[in-house]
Amino acid sequence: MLYRDALKKAMDDLMEIDDTIVLLGEDIGFYGGNYRVTDGLFAKYGEKRVIDTPIAENSIVGNAIGMALGGLRPIAEIMTSNFSLLAYDQIVNHLAKIRYMSGGDLCIPLTIRMPQGVAKQLAAQHSQSFERIFASIPGLKVFTASDSITAYYGLKQAILSDDPVIFLEHILLYSQDFPFYEIDNFDITKQRVIKNGENITLVSYLKMLHDSLQAVKEVEKVLGITVEVIELTSLSPLNLDLVYESVKKTKRLVVVSEEPKTGSFTSEIITKVMENCFYYLDGPPLRITAEDTPISYNRNLELFSIPTPDKIATKIINWGREHGL
Amino acid sequence: MNKSLAEKFYYYMKLGREFELRAKEEYMKGNIGGFLHLAIGEEGTHVGAILGFGNGEFFVHYRDHVYAIARGIPTKFLMAELFGKITGISKGKGGSMHFYSSSFNFYGGNAIVGAHIPHAVGLAYAKKYLGKSDGVMVAFGDGATNSGNFYESLNLAAVYQVPLLFFCENNNYAIGTRIDRVSAFKDLYKKAKDYMPAVQVDGMDVFEVYKAVSLAKEYIQQEGKPYFIEALTYRYEPHSMSDSGDYRSARELKLAQERDPIDNLLKKALKEGLLTKEFVEEVDKKVEMEIEEAVEFAINSKEPDLEELYKDIFCED
DSSP: OBHHHHHHHHHHHHHHHOTTEEEEETTOSTTOOTTSTTTTHHHHHOTTTEEEOOSOHHHHHHHHHHHHHTTOEEEEEOSSGGGGGGGHHIIIIIITTHHHHTTTOOOOOOEEEEEESOOSSOOGGGSOOOHHHHHTSTTOEEEEOOSHHIIIIIHHHHHHOSSOEEEEEETTTTTOBOOOOOOSSOOGGGOEEEEOOSSEEEEEOTHHHHHHHHHHHHHHHHHTOOEEEEEOSEEESOOOHHHHHHHHHHOOEEEEEEEESTTOHHHHHHHHHHHHHGGGOSSOOEEEEEOSSOOOSSHHHHHHHSOOHHHHHHHHHHHHHHTTO | OOHHHHHHHHHHHHHHHHHHHHHHHHHHHTSSOSOOOOOTTOHHHHHHHHHHHOSSEEEEESOOHHHHHHHTOOHHHHHHHHTTOTTSTTTTSSOTTOOOBGGGTEEEEEOSTTTTHHHHHHHHHHHHHHTOOOOEEEEEEGGGGGSHHHHHHHHHHHHHTOOEEEEEEEOSEETTEEHHHHOSOSSGGGGTTTTSOEEEEETTOHHHHHHHHHHHHHHHHHHOOOEEEEEEOOOSSOSSTTOOOTTSOHHHHHHHHTTOHHHHHHHHHHHTTSSOHHHHHHHHHHHHHHHHHHHHHHHHSOOOOGGGGGSSSOSOO
């Protein structure tokens, strides 16, 4: 199933049975959504439930907070995470705080969907990843969808949650076809082991998960080892039990993400692993991220600044050789 | 104005003022911390708006004490909140700026200027969608009318055609900056009049505010559309307890105090026989006792357990 169709199916399936679920965002209705995720829902549910908003992200989130307080279960789409900064006050000062400031009186069952990451030559203002700034705010849950399973089951879990959820998608995954099958008792907060292995634990999510999986084939061939790959489906709450368990076995950690390196969410993952598994490690962790630069329009510079399957493989192989693999 | 209305006006305005005078005292004693924004002088605006609006959801900024009192939230829970106690209306986690009570349809208590206005638009949308709206009111200050939140909300309330009353309390100062120095319009209702009906009233006259808000409420309920009121008022105290207030002249303050909303009501209502001296004395005594009890309740209430730090972050813990 296409990733975008899995997202749509999650919304559609729940909208059919619960008419308090409404969608709002830029171009999501009549136009069908910039990435076609909501295509067809406007015709099916009408303009009162699939609401075309003006280009005013602050109000999209601010209005959605009010809708949630008023008994609806809104799903706001921010066209890309780059524009979420216009709603940053609403997300941080209001969405994440109102329940606490009200002493637990109020609930805000709001899901904010947004794609992020580098696509192709969209330049500095349309290519960013922001998981670090959402996952570090108490009061927000932050989920990621890396394939059609997490897109469908994860988004459903986000929508049904009575708490605010930032639901991160990746701009280059929308048109990808992933296997889809039925799962009972899916829980996005538990993280997922994608592939078992013995010698390295690799942690990633969103598009970098797929680039890493490609790289791992090369790494395993060249080094003659196996790599365990863990997908983080929930960055907040951040339950790393699967990672600790894995690192205690493999004794080596690699984390891959598309954020610029300094202060990226990889730092949090590595810190927690160091706090919990320090004496199990056989060498320093490896962090593979984008460069600490804005993203360039020029294709060569763009690709030079972010991890690619080749670069991920080379970095892991060099690091592995340097540290006894 | 009739007798029972005049009595309610007096009771809530007096209760609001005495509550705040006492809060000021307790702040000086160190029993209340943080920022304390008083509305002394603005009672006609706050009480007139709440009583005029009746039922319906209400959103407000951080100068929220008198609005909450007029909504009928018992003063002991409000005073306990100022004292940071677990019995406070927000369990001591919000403080002066963050009174919340869903059972009183009181949605804060928000301390980011203008940022709560979009919430009111959204809630009004939800209620209209669910087909059960008494109307929604959002109060904000003159300072908020220069923010993007304000303009986005005027636009969207008009686009979505939601039953929402925009209530602007213009006390002439955005913290320490006089509004005409930073706003292109001195008459703030003019900012809204191309989006919806918009009027200006004397906020120092509780009955004028009440009348305007009652009419607005009727309009938004019957038409299902937004409406805008600007109430001209004045705060006697500085912006907050940590502000010197020296950006205003003594003469300006004195002129405002000559139009005091409580004195104003008393003068009129006693003359017209709507209030009696006996009633006023009785209310004064009752208010004094109620405030005393509220303070006692706050003092005797427990601090939150330290475990409370981790509670109320999520609904699903």
